Amino acid sequence: MRIVRTEAITEAVARLCIEANLHLPPDVTRRVDAMRERETWGIARDALERIAENREISARTGLPMCQDTGMACVFIDIGRDAHIDGDIYAAVNRGVSRGYADGLLRKSIVSDPLRRVNSGDNTPAAVYLDFTDGDSVTVTVAPKGFGSENMSRVEMLKPADGEDGVLDFVTRTIELAGANPCPPIIVGVGIGGNFDKVALLAKRALLRSLDEPNRDTYYAELEARLLTRINALGIGPQGFGGYTTALGVSIEAAATHIAGLPCAVNICCHVSRHATAVI
Amino acid sequence: MSNYDITLPLTREVAAQLRAGDSVRLTGTLYSARDAAHKRLNELLDAGLPLPIPIENATIYYAGPTPAPEGYAVGAIGPTTSGRMDAYAPRLIALGLCGMIGKGERDALVVRAIRKHGAVYFGAIGGAGALLAEHVEDADIVAFPELGAEALRRLTVRDFPAVVVIDSTGMSLYESGRAEYLKSLK
Numbered sequence: 001m002r003i004v005r006t007e008a009i010t011e012a013v014a015r016l017c018i019e020a021n022l023h024l025p026p027d028v029t030r031r032v033d034a035m036r037e038r039e040t041w042g043i044a045r046d047a048l049e050r051i052a053e054n055r056e057i058s059a060r061t062g063l064p065m066c067q068d069t070g071m072a073c074v075f076i077d078i079g080r081d082a083h084i085d086g087d088i089y090a091a092v093n094r095g096v097s098r099g100y101a102d103g104l105l106r107k108s109i110v111s112d113p114l115r116r117v118n119s120g121d122n123t124p125a126a127v128y129l130d131f132t133d134g135d136s137v138t139v140t141v142a143p144k145g146f147g148s149e150n151m152s153r154v155e156m157l158k159p160a161d162g163e164d165g166v167l168d169f170v171t172r173t174i175e176l177a178g179a180n181p182c183p184p185i186i187v188g189v190g191i192g193g194n195f196d197k198v199a200l201l202a203k204r205a206l207l208r209s210l211d212e213p214n215r216d217t218y219y220a221e222l223e224a225r226l227l228t229r230i231n232a233l234g235i236g237p238q239g240f241g242g243y244t245t246a247l248g249v250s251i252e253a254a255a256t257h258i259a260g261l262p263c264a265v266n267i268c269c270h271v272s273r274h275a276t277a278v279i
Numbered sequence: 280m281s282n283y284d285i286t287l288p289l290t291r292e293v294a295a296q297l298r299a300g301d302s303v304r305l306t307g308t309l310y311s312a313r314d315a316a317h318k319r320l321n322e323l324l325d326a327g328l329p330l331p332i333p334i335e336n337a338t339i340y341y342a343g344p345t346p347a348p349e350g351y352a353v354g355a356i357g358p359t360t361s362g363r364m365d366a367y368a369p370r371l372i373a374l375g376l377c378g379m380i381g382k383g384e385r386d387a388l389v390v391r392a393i394r395k396h397g398a399v400y401f402g403a404i405g406g407a408g409a410l411l412a413e414h415v416e417d418a419d420i421v422a423f424p425e426l427g428a429e430a431l432r433r434l435t436v437r438d439f440p441a442v443v444v445i446d447s448t449g450m451s452l453y454e455s456g457r458a459e460y461l462k463s464l465k
Contacts, residue, residue: 041460046302050404050407050410051406051407054410058355058409063408063412064354064355064408065408065409067342067344067355067357067359068359104347105345106344106428118426118427118429120427147359147383147405178383178453179383180360180362180384182382182405234464235457236460238405239382239402241452241457
């Protein structure tokens with residue numbers, strides 16, 4: 001049994017909040033650049049060039065890439081042989097508070113959804129705990145902007161809707177979203193589970209590298225087909241028209257009930273931020 | 280599609296020239312406000328009180344910046360989704376608001392107000408907050424400081440890049456741009 005101090009988690013979360021808001025994962029930058037090369041529509045190419053330029057300015061100046069520095073989504077995988085010596089939720093929130101203050105990130109959280117008073121330090125975070133092998137603790141911070149979050153949808157499809165029902169629902173969701181989620185987007189799709197689990201599957205799908213298709217070749221092929229369908233919509237970067245509506249599609253699937261086919265689409269903008277540390 | 284360098288505040292004559300798809304670079308004064316500030320402006324109007332900004336020919340940028348580091352007027356400042364301000368925009372347009380900058384679709388009532396009053400809706404690149412910050416030379420809070428990032432700010436911008444999304448005739452780039460691109464594939 002290894003003791004992991006809560007201060008180590010706080011420190012990691014604070015650092016990762018800042019890192020994620022200033023530097024995109026390399027798979028995302030590579031994909032934006034590849035799509036920019038492929039894009040033939042003038043106004044679409046201009047928008048993709050601005051997006052690439054923004055990334056460089058952010059790295060040079062230390063300004064966040066996007067002013068919506070997000071709700072802090074913190075995924076923690078705890079090794080079965082690790083013991084955390086205190087309140088993990090409090091440790092995460094202290095880290096978010098510190099990171100958002102030190103990094104001059106925007107405080108975008110209201111403490112109550114209807115009475116809407118800003119909490120002032122971007123807490124509380126959305127914390128997702130899971131268990132894994134070993135004695136280390138893996139922390140991933142994924143700041144999630146709400147321009148794209150607001151366009152996400154869950155549908156309880158019928159088993160008879162099948163594969164086509166899923167393809168139609170996902171494509172229709174992207175069409176309805178139009179320019180709002182700041183395309184080019186990354187599309188996280190959850191299939192199966194139940195009403196709440198399917199949404200988390202979709203969110204977790206957004207953490208997977210764009211260079212890694214689903215390990216199940218059936219779902220890898222569905223990802224490819226969906227990406228083709230979405231990029232045939234013509235919405236384009238920023239909704240101005242063009243090929244590049246989506247940079248990638250990631251599907252996560254899980255067992256479900258004989259009566260159900262839950263499907264969730266969690267949309268992320270091109271500023272697809274996540275950073276990971278192992279303690 | 281044309282390129283224009285435009286000095287703010289806008290005039291109805293300048294707005295009338297612009298067509299969906301045109302690129303503009305804006306220089307001058309605009310105001311940043313988003314959800315909470317719009318709600319406050321609406322409450323002031325309901326109470327019969329004056330607005331804290333000169334609304335005639337004004338341009339409002341739907342944005343809430345990150346805190347400004349040393350040497351910057353504002354932090355990252357990209358557009359937020361404009362549709363959330365649709366409930367408030369027609370009233371402001373009727374009072375003289377001439378320009379809006381944001382991202383995403385507007386509803387039918389906003390489009391109707393744009394046409395009726397000769398206003399214009401621009402799109403800025405969503406998610407390009409650091410790039411757009413470089414075009415803001417000065418910023419100060421003119422109302423609702425307690426709203427933090429959502430306070431109403433006066434911004435002085437130079438060559439601020441945007442695209443005409445809905446012009447004063449009601450034409451939308453979101454419809455025409457997509458249709459023209461798809462047509463080009465045939």
